[in-house]
Amino acid sequence: MSKFITKPITASEFTSEFMRLKRGSVTRRHFLGITGLGLAAAVMGRSGAFSLEAHAQDLGTQMSLATWPNYHDPATFEAFTVKTGVAVEVNVFGSNEEMLAKLQAGGTGWDLFVPTNYTISTYAKLGLIDPLDLSKLPNYDPKTETPRFTNEGIIDGKTYAVPKNWGTTGIAINTGKLKTPVTSWKEFFELAQTEAGGRVMVHDYQLTTIGNALVSLGYKFNSIDPAELTKAEELLIKVKPHLFAINSDYQPGMRATDAWMTMCWTNDGAQLNRDMPEIAFVLGKDGGEIWSDFYAIPTSAANKPAGYALLDYLMTPENAVREHIANGAPTTDSRVLALLPAEVTGNKIVYPDEAALTPLEFGAAVTLTDPARAEVMARFKSA
DSSP states (O other): OOOOOSSOOOHHHHHHHHHHHHHTSSOHHHHHHHHSHHHHHHHHHHTOOOOGGGOOSOOOSEEEEEEOTTOSOHHHHHHHHHHHSOEEEEEEOSOHHHHHHHHHHOOOOOSEEOOBGGGHHHHHHTTOBOOOOGGGOTTOOGGGBOHHHHGGGEETTEEOOEEEEEEEEEEEEETTTOOSOOOSHHHHHHHHTTTTTTOEEEOSOHHHHHHHHHHHTTOOTTOOOHHHHHHHHHHHHHHGGGEEEEOSOOHHHHHTTSOSEEEEEHHHHHHHHHHOTTEEEEOOTTOOEEEEEEEBOBTTOSOHHHHHHHHHHHHSHHHHHHHHHHHOOOOSBHHHHHHSOHHHHTOTTTSOOHHHHTTOBOOOTHHHHOHHHHHHHHHHHHO
């Protein structure tokens, strides 16, 4: 049996052990012990862990989660099924607009989903999500959360959503293929038309694709000014012939080196760089997005007891810490932060310096339903 470590593990050793675990070459017990996470889980276990006693209602045998690409460790859901008998169906989406349209159409079947910060007020206003019954989430502790990333889940004193993690939208670039440095969105769009032509991906998501085009032109990420949107549309249509794809699930293209540069969320940037160190992740010095994602329960959920049970399971620090290591996105919860290895918290892709975050903007609620931005995106995609 592996013993808990007595000295710090290096970044390369941690990555090596994590990849051995993912391949099945070592046991979970070995990984937790060698990285020190076993000790962390043991300590946390003494202060409380997920218990079915808090979820006495019938949970059924299955539930549905709507979320983002590459956003969870499948082992988390497998462990939840073993613990509760509830199988988790995972539905993947590429934009908050897709999620909103599905909820408005009704009959999603989702029991839990992962909206981004700027959308929650709209969901609440439209009656699409329930205020949460926090008594059913004993492992969620608002006192250990970082208000900067969690406030938008609370509306008129009611908690409609609790945070999953936060992150940024930056640029992933294969430095083995592209030699020109990229430090801004202006340079991103310029390089897309030159050295990186035919090898660039942008999100199938108006907030970031239009937002980053606006930033590259010197405008605000959340702008809905008609003249500024016209300029952003002109740029996007000019760039489109040089793109490899418009797709929010860009990891396959980057891993296969069919694409060399892409708009990229923090967690994907960390995963790509972990597995292919030649893929760097940079934040635009000219601006861009900082975000936080939440968990919420749709009003239309068919199996709310299972939705609460899975959410409580995910809020349990000993489970959350493994999710964050696999996912790569930074945590909002100080309990989880204290359990993460230094090799994770010291990773500048995941936890950048405050100076790098300063130019970034949180998405604004108005952008979700603004018809002008929706029309720009539609014309860009059909051009």
